[in-house]
Amino acid sequence: MLLIPSLALLTIGLIGSPFLLGVINRTKAISAGRKGKPLLQVYFDLIKLLRKDVVYSRTTTWIFRAGPIISLAGLVTGMLLMPHGGSPAILAFSGDFVLLFYLLGIGRFFIILAALDVGSSFEGMGASREALYSALTEPILFAVLVTLVRMTGELSLSAMIIKMSPDFWAGSAAALILLIVILFILLLTENSRIPIDDPNTHLELTMIHEVMVLDHSGPDFGLILYGSALKMWIFSALLTGLVIPLRSGIFWIDLPAFLAGMFLIAIGVGIVESTMARLRLLLVPRMLVGATAIVAVCIFLTLK
Amino acid sequence: MSDLIFVLLILTGFVFLGSGRLQFSIRTLALQGILLGSIPFLGSLQGLMGRVTFIASMSLIIKGLILPYFLTRAMHRSKAMHEDHPYVGFTASMLVGIVCLGVSFWLTSRLPVIESKPSQMAIAVAFFNLFVGLFVIMSRRKALTQVLGYLVMENGAYIFGVAYAIEAPFLVEFGILLDVFVAVFVMGIMIFHISKSFDHIDTDQLSSLVE
Numbered sequence: 001m002l003l004i005p006s007l008a009l010l011t012i013g014l015i016g017s018p019f020l021l022g023v024i025n026r027t028k029a030i031s032a033g034r035k036g037k038p039l040l041q042v043y044f045d046l047i048k049l050l051r052k053d054v055v056y057s058r059t060t061t062w063i064f065r066a067g068p069i070i071s072l073a074g075l076v077t078g079m080l081l082m083p084h085g086g087s088p089a090i091l092a093f094s095g096d097f098v099l100l101f102y103l104l105g106i107g108r109f110f111i112i113l114a115a116l117d118v119g120s121s122f123e124g125m126g127a128s129r130e131a132l133y134s135a136l137t138e139p140i141l142f143a144v145l146v147t148l149v150r151m152t153g154e155l156s157l158s159a160m161i162i163k164m165s166p167d168f169w170a171g172s173a174a175a176l177i178l179l180i181v182i183l184f185i186l187l188l189t190e191n192s193r194i195p196i197d198d199p200n201t202h203l204e205l206t207m208i209h210e211v212m213v214l215d216h217s218g219p220d221f222g223l224i225l226y227g228s229a230l231k232m233w234i235f236s237a238l239l240t241g242l243v244i245p246l247r248s249g250i251f252w253i254d255l256p257a258f259l260a261g262m263f264l265i266a267i268g269v270g271i272v273e274s275t276m277a278r279l280r281l282l283l284v285p286r287m288l289v290g291a292t293a294i295v296a297v298c299i300f301l302t303l304k
Numbered sequence: 305m306s307d308l309i310f311v312l313l314i315l316t317g318f319v320f321l322g323s324g325r326l327q328f329s330i331r332t333l334a335l336q337g338i339l340l341g342s343i344p345f346l347g348s349l350q351g352l353m354g355r356v357t358f359i360a361s362m363s364l365i366i367k368g369l370i371l372p373y374f375l376t377r378a379m380h381r382s383k384a385m386h387e388d389h390p391y392v393g394f395t396a397s398m399l400v401g402i403v404c405l406g407v408s409f410w411l412t413s414r415l416p417v418i419e420s421k422p423s424q425m426a427i428a429v430a431f432f433n434l435f436v437g438l439f440v441i442m443s444r445r446k447a448l449t450q451v452l453g454y455l456v457m458e459n460g461a462y463i464f465g466v467a468y469a470i471e472a473p474f475l476v477e478f479g480i481l482l483d484v485f486v487a488v489f490v491m492g493i494m495i496f497h498i499s500k501s502f503d504h505i506d507t508d509q510l511s512s513l514v515e
Contacts, residue, residue, distance in 0.1 A: 174311045286322060286395045293318045296402045297311060300409045300428070 005251045009084040009258070014076070017233035018042035018226065020266045024193075027270025042229065049222030057215065059119050067114025068216060068223040071107035075230040078103045081157065082234050085258030086247045088158035097145050097157045101138075104190075104231065108134055111224070115212035126211030129281075133196070133208065136288040137189050143295040144182055150302045151175065161241035169245045175301045178294050180242055185291050187235040187269070189284075191228065194273040196284055236265045306346045309339050310425045313463070314405065317436040320456060321397040324387045329452050330375045336459055337367025343466045359477050363462065366481060371455065371488050375448070378492035382499035384446050392443040404435035426467035433460030447498060447505040451491045458484050 022039040029036025038044070056064065081100040083089040089096070108130065115127040149155060151172055152163045169176060189196045192209035201207045213224050240261030248254055279287060316336045323329055341364025344356050379385065392400065408431030415427065437457025441450045465477065499505045 174307045178311065286398070289395050289398045290318060290322055293398050293402050293405075294315065296405055297314050297318075300405060301307075301311065301425075303409070 003090065005087040005255075006084070006090050008251075009087055009255070010079060010090060012259075013079055013082075013084065013233050013237070014230075017229040018046065020232050020236065020262065021229050023263060023266040024270045024273070027267050028274045031271065031274040042225070046222050046226055049225065050219050052218035054218040054220055057118060060117050060215075063110070064114045064117045064215075065220070067110045067117075068220045068227070070110040072223045072227045072230075074103040074107035075227050075234070078234055079230060082237050083158040083161045083241060084237050085241060085244065085261070086162060086249065086254035087251070088162060092156045092158035094155035100157065100234075101141060101145075104234070105134070105138070107227065111212060114216075118215045120215065123212055123214060126208060129208045130212060133189060133284065133288070136285060137186055140182065140288065140291050140295055141186055143292070143299065144179055144186070147175065147179060147295065147298045147302055150299075157238075161238075162247060164242060164245045165247050166245050172302075175298050176242060178298050178301075180239065182291050182294050182298075183235070183239045183242065184265075184268070185287070187232075187239060187265075188272065189288065190235060191232050193269055195276045195279045196287075198278050233262075236262050239265055306343065307425065309343060309346065310429045313339055313429050313459075314432060317433055317456070318398060318401050320440065320452070321401045321436060322394050324390070324394055326379050326385055326387065326446070326448060326452075327376070329387075329449065330372050330379065333375070333452055333455055334368050334372035336456070337371065338364060340364075340459055340462055340466070341368060343463075359481075362478070363481055366485055367455075367459070371485070374488055374492045375451070378451075378495050379448055381496045382448065382505050384448055384499065384505050387444055387446050387449050390444045390449075392439075397439070397443060400439060401436060404439065405432055408432040408435060426463055430460045430463035430467065433457070433463065436460075445506045445508055447491075447495050447507050450507065451488065451495070455484070455488065 019039065019042070021042045022037070025041065026036050026039055078100050080090045081092070081096050081103075083092070112127045112130055115123040115130075148160050152160045152168075154160045154163060188194070192199055197208040197210075199210065201210060209228075213221065216224055237258075240258055243265070244257050244261040246254065246257040313336060316332050316339070319332045320329055320336075323332070341360050344360040390397070405428075409428045411431055412428040434457050437453045437455070437460060440453030440456060444450060444453065465480075495505055498510075502509075
């Protein structure tokens with residue numbers, strides 16, 4: 001019985017995740033005074049890419065072809081583990097968050113390998129940056145999750161998120177606000193948004209994520225694009241689970257609340273992107289160390 | 305609620321460690337002063353005596369408005385807008401800050417438990433700000449940043465006062481506030497004179513004065 005809402009939300013996530021990117025783009029366009037692309041532009045892009053042919057360089061091996069598929073497979077499996085607001089994930093067990101974030105890690109690892117497989121020095125540079133920033137964000141992410149485990153006393157992501165009631169919020173507001181700030185920074189970093197990386201730059205020496213996927217074409221690139229939409233959805237779902245502590249248990253109340261939360265986060269990302277400039281590359285580690293400091297404060301808050 | 309203020313005090317400490325722009329550091333310090341001044345109002349709302357109110361509002365005005373004003377003026381006069389080459393980099397300073405935070409919470413857990421009024425965290429936050437101030441004094445070059453570090457240290461000591469010695473004699477409390485005020489006033493003038501005679505306020509080059 002519980003499975004049906006979870007399945008419904010999973011389907012909404014799998015189909016609706018590119019829509020989040022559309023909302024971000026629309027927010028940016030409106031605040032810049034433009035009309036902007038259609039909200040469904042990402043879907044059009046995906047369809048266009050899937051109908052195209054693929055071009056493989058002769059220097060590449062099977063790793064290059066496997067990269068996008070493995071990365072997407074990891075993300076789709078991760079979606080099974082991600083609770084959406086009040087409804088639990090399809091799979092939930094103790095320590096499932098470790099599996100979830102290492103599935104994302106495997107995906108990233110294979111994208112990095114594929115970038116190195118091309119043999120282009122430009123892509124190698126992007127791969128090295130991606131590896132550096134993921135190495136910096138991973139301890140922060142797990143420190144956040146450890147803090148959540150300590151606060152809720154639950155070991156599974158679904159149980160943790162379901163425990164976030166208004167009463168729970170009132171009890172530990174200070175730590176939760178800090179956690180939300182850090183998760184938002186992590187969302188921006190992991191999804192290579194401004195101020196860490198600019199998803200719109202395609203030929204710039206300072207870019208990080210986009211440079212790795214330059215040589216992917218056609219359906220392969222479509223898979224990567226869809227994968228990045230799914231990743232955005234996963235991180236936003238985690239954040240929404242903390243931001244909106246509405247757990248009525250009634251599907252028709254929880255669902256709109258959850259979707260409204262996702263929508264708000266996408267608008268928030270859009271506002272950050274249109275009001276901030278990209279950070280200098282050297283400042284990114286400083287910002288991430290700052291986030292580590294905030295996590296440390298959270299952990300000490302929950303220790304007492 | 306007062307928990308939130310102490311968390312903000314820790315975060316301002318980290319901002320202070322991680323920023324090189326002096327204007328920004330001064331504003332952070334002003335924010336810290338305002339937060340400090342508002343602790344007594346939250347902590348003992350029911351038994352708010354006239355004396356406590358007076359000290360708290362005086363420190364709020366001096367630390368939140370007057371001192372930042374003097375420091376900004378000293379900064380503009382000495383034309384030192386940015387801490388260029390600290391001995392310890394900003395990212396590394398923040399890592400040191402995390403260690404300081406750990407040490408201060410550990411120290412607090414080792415201390416004999418006293419009934420603390422505003423928040424459980426008060427003592428740890430006081431230690432943390434003491435350490436941050438001390439570290440900034442040691443690791444930065446510009447004389448002005450060192451003055452800022454001294455003020456953060458003083459803020460740490462003030463948190464102790466707010467947490468435990470709110471019943472301390474009026475004259476002592478007020479005397480300390482006046483001392484700090486005069487100290488910063490004098491340091492501001494000194495920094496101006498140093499920068500006028502030497503075109504910079506880098507303290508590591510002051511040793512070549514010997515003669």
